[in-house]
Amino acid sequence: MQDASSIIDIEKIKTILPHRYPFLLVDRVLEVEEGKHLKALKNITVNEPFFQGHFPSKSVMPGVLIIEALAQAAALLGALGFEENRASEDDLYYLVGVDKTRFRKPVGPGDQLILDVEFITVKRKIWKFQTSATVDSKLVASAELLTTLME
Secondary structure, eight states, X not given: OOOGGXXXXXXXXXXXXXXXXXXXXXXXXXXXXXXXXXXXXEEOOTTOGGGGTSOTTSOOOOHHHHHHHHHHHHHHHHHHHXXXXXXXXXXXXXXXXXXXXXXXXXXOTTOEEEEEEEEEEEETTEEEEEEEEEETTEEEEEEEEEEEEEO
């Protein structure tokens, strides 16, 4: 694990991930053990664009966006731990599978979503990650994510 002086901020994240507002869903990397584990943070604010329609009377972050945030965290771990696999700067990590997904609690404005990603294995250029999202140390979602690297 890295110490507090090596936390990865949003400016560094933007040099690694191609996503931008409103689809960049990782605000900060809190911990990283290259090639093994990553912990990241997404601050959920009331002015997130999806809250306008999901739902107007009770703001709930869509589950698919929690999965997307976890996938972005997995891409960060891939970029930070498996950089030697990239053939060029144009290679991107693509989400190719979502397995064993569970949503346990709703996520709303004011929550801090903690994204935990653990590398499991790589087979035939498919990386597998075990992921979980928590709010206040309570599990809100989990999934196994499969990614691949393509230009």
